[in-house]
Amino acid sequence: MAGYRAPLKDIQFLLQEVFGAQALFASMPETGEVNNELISAVVQEAAKITEGLLAPINQGGDQQGCQFENGLVTTPAGFKEAYAAYTQGGWPGLTGSVDYGGQGMPKMLSAIIEEMAFAANSSFALYTILTTGASLSLSLHGSEELKRTYLPRMYEGAWSGSMCLTEPQAGTDLGMIRTRAVPSADGSYKLSGSKIFITGGEHDLTENIIHFVLAKLPDAPAGPRGISLFLVPKILVDAKGNITGESNNVQCGSIEHKMGIRASATCVMNFDEAQGFLVGELNHGLACMFTMMNYERLSMGLQGNGLAESSYQLAAQYAGERLQGRAPSGIQQEDKAADPILVHPDVRRMLLTMRANIVAGRALSLYAASKLDISRFHPDQNERDVAEQLVSLLIPVQKAYCSDRGFEACVMGQQVLGGHGYVVEWGLEQNVRDARIAQIYEGTNGVQALDLMGRKTVRSNGKLLQLLVQEMDEFTAANMNNDRLQQHLAIFEEARAGLLHCTTTVLSRALDNPDEIGAASYAYMELLGLVLYCFMWLRILTATSSSEPENGYPPDYVDGLVKVGEFFMHRLMPRAQSLAAEIEAGAETLMSLRAEQF
Ligand SMILES: Cc1cc2nc3c(=O)[nH]c(=O)nc-3n(C[C@H](O)[C@H](O)[C@H](O)COP(=O)(O)OP(=O)(O)OC[C@H]3O[C@@H](n4cnc5c(N)ncnc54)[C@H](O)[C@@H]3O)c2cc1C
Numbered sequence: 001m002a003g004y005r006a007p008l009k010d011i012q013f014l015l016q017e018v019f020g021a022q023a024l025f026a027s028m029p030e031t032g033e034v035n036n037e038l039i040s041a042v043v044q045e046a047a048k049i050t051e052g053l054l055a056p057i058n059q060g061g062d063q064q065g066c067q068f069e070n071g072l073v074t075t076p077a078g079f080k081e082a083y084a085a086y087t088q089g090g091w092p093g094l095t096g097s098v099d100y101g102g103q104g105m106p107k108m109l110s111a112i113i114e115e116m117a118f119a120a121n122s123s124f125a126l127y128t129i130l131t132t133g134a135s136l137s138l139s140l141h142g143s144e145e146l147k148r149t150y151l152p153r154m155y156e157g158a159w160s161g162s163m164c165l166t167e168p169q170a171g172t173d174l175g176m177i178r179t180r181a182v183p184s185a186d187g188s189y190k191l192s193g194s195k196i197f198i199t200g201g202e203h204d205l206t207e208n209i210i211h212f213v214l215a216k217l218p219d220a221p222a223g224p225r226g227i228s229l230f231l232v233p234k235i236l237v238d239a240k241g242n243i244t245g246e247s248n249n250v251q252c253g254s255i256e257h258k259m260g261i262r263a264s265a266t267c268v269m270n271f272d273e274a275q276g277f278l279v280g281e282l283n284h285g286l287a288c289m290f291t292m293m294n295y296e297r298l299s300m301g302l303q304g305n306g307l308a309e310s311s312y313q314l315a316a317q318y319a320g321e322r323l324q325g326r327a328p329s330g331i332q333q334e335d336k337a338a339d340p341i342l343v344h345p346d347v348r349r350m351l352l353t354m355r356a357n358i359v360a361g362r363a364l365s366l367y368a369a370s371k372l373d374i375s376r377f378h379p380d381q382n383e384r385d386v387a388e389q390l391v392s393l394l395i396p397v398q399k400a401y402c403s404d405r406g407f408e409a410c411v412m413g414q415q416v417l418g419g420h421g422y423v424v425e426w427g428l429e430q431n432v433r434d435a436r437i438a439q440i441y442e443g444t445n446g447v448q449a450l451d452l453m454g455r456k457t458v459r460s461n462g463k464l465l466q467l468l469v470q471e472m473d474e475f476t477a478a479n480m481n482n483d484r485l486q487q488h489l490a491i492f493e494e495a496r497a498g499l500l501h502c503t504t505t506v507l508s509r510a511l512d513n514p515d516e517i518g519a520a521s522y523a524y525m526e527l528l529g530l531v532l533y534c535f536m537w538l539r540i541l542t543a544t545s546s547s548e549p550e551n552g553y554p555p556d557y558v559d560g561l562v563k564v565g566e567f568f569m570h571r572l573m574p575r576a577q578s579l580a581a582e583i584e585a586g587a588e589t590l591m592s593l594r595a596e597q598f
Pocket of ligand 1: 162163164165166170171172173196197198199200258266437440441442443444445446447450518
């Protein structure tokens with residue numbers, strides 16, 4: 001059975017026909033040169049790398065895993081060579097700042113490449129994505145000197161990055177971290193403490209690893225307001241940006257044995273008076289992390305979507321070849337002992353659910369990425385501000401909803417293969433294991449939902465949602481006469497109205513009972529996710545009515561998209577009603593059981 005193939009037609013259709021990426025990039029001077037030809041060339045090159053270089057070492061990497069010995073981590077066979085080829089292709093610096101050797105490409109473009117990399121080999125993708133996140137923190141918050149010293153080598157891929165937040169007693173609640181940073185006479189700091197679960201904290205792919213570490217000064221205020229961010233190299237670096245060879249008292253204590261992403265090293269990292277450099281202002285470490293986290297969390301939604309795509313491809317092909325039973329409407333293949341399982345409505349239910357959510361999830365990820373680009377590059381301050389507010393609303397939904405749907409799709413893909421989905425050979429059980437983590441790290445999905453409901457909705461009194469609704473209204477007003485949308489606009493309007501009604505209900509209940517926020521949060525995140533997927537499908541269906549065969553979209557391809565969109569509207573949108581009912585049910589039945597009754 002064929003390996004992963006980058007879904008180039010779907011990607012191009014979204015970028016060019018649905019989001020008009022070329023026109024968007026042209027409206028911002030810093031991305032003005034990114035035209036359709038360049039987008040196509042980059043995406044096709046990324047497809048070659050992910051299909052030809054990363055996918056072939058995915059299964060072996062899972063089986064071999066990372067090895068730990070004497071503080072050193074060895075990645076599985078083929079990873080070093082693949083990483084070398086990846087860096088030679090210039091991929092690590094794709095979105096990096098041009099002032100320090102990066103290529104300054106928009107997030108919208110790199111997001112789709114991340115999805116491909118996660119689909120082909122999630123463990124490998126993590127080494128590169130952590131470096132992108134770390135270098136972004138540095139470029140946004142670091143001093144000029146730090147940027148000049150570290151960024152060029154990180155953009156080259158010669159040095160990788162890690163994010164060291166979590167400690168044994170401090171996961172979601174980072175205010176409880178104990179890692180200490182003591183000021184030194186030369187302006188640097190001595191960091192001591194232990195971090196756990198650090199992705200890429202130690203490995204053999206690069207000559208240096210630059211850790212971004214959250215720590216507290218001895219006299220820092222208690223809780224989250226006393227956290228600062230430090231850059232701590234594994235091997236010390238001189239002022240010219242060359243490694244000195246002197247190690248910096250940073251040791252990997254062990255690596256975790258995990259359910260999935262087994263070729264990604266998840267490390268315990270011990271800092272023993274390691275030299276660190278402040279990034280951003282003292283006690284503002286969490287704020288620095290949050291700017292970067294919007295990008296990192298987007299990646300986790302893309303991981304879910306990418307693995308869903310890879311599962312879909314296998315499952316769809318299998319369903320066309322596996323012969324079992326006969327079509328309920330009559331024999332389809334007389335010359336065969338049975339019909340392919342694709343004839344069965346229930347198999348189609350699984351495949352169409354997968355595909356409808358994958359396409360919408362990809363569209364939502366690109367939509368959120370476009371807002372990240374506008375918030376960063378748009379010449380108009382007002383446009384930047386609105387986009388930034390939309391980013392803060394969209395990212396927790398994209399992270400949680402896409403990673404949930406992604407995991408669900410991987411399980412469905414496994415189900416399509418029956419017993420063969422459960423055995424290692426086909427790779428679908430690996431996808432299930434690899435997709436699971438995206439629901440947990442970078443803030444669990446429960447915590448994303450709480451962030452959406454509490455901070456982004458209740459605390460803003462619904463203002464951020466209003467901005468999104470305004471975009472939705474503008475779109476529907478502009479396209480209300482489009483024939484292809486007619487039967488779907490009412491479905492969308494009903495779900496949107498239900499969402500607004502639920503928002504008002506929670507806003508008013510939260511005034512009297514703070515538990516109402518957490519009680520509504522998960523279903524609310526899912527409802528907003530579903531409404532956003534619906535909004536994405538409206539946009540896709542609109543684009544199908546104007547796309548041209550000469551642009552590479554033959555009528556059969558477009559017809560297929562329309563049918564998947566219709567499935568989404570009629571078979572998946574009804575869930576909006578049950579989610580609204582769940583939200584309306586309120587906190588009482590959740591909170592009435594006493595602790596000792598659990
Ligand atoms: C493979 C892997 C890689 C990782 N990579 C990194 C990395 O590179 N860097 C790094 O710093 N960390 C990393 N992590 C850590 C990861 O981000 C945390 O595991 C995650 O944020 C959750 O923290 P926790 O495990 O301590 O769970 P806890 O915070 O203990 O949460 C346990 C449960 O309680 C819920 N919960 C907690 N607080 C609340 C609340 N206030 N309201 C509602 N529910 C709540 C959570 O949703 C969850 O269901 C990684 C973890 C894994 C497993």
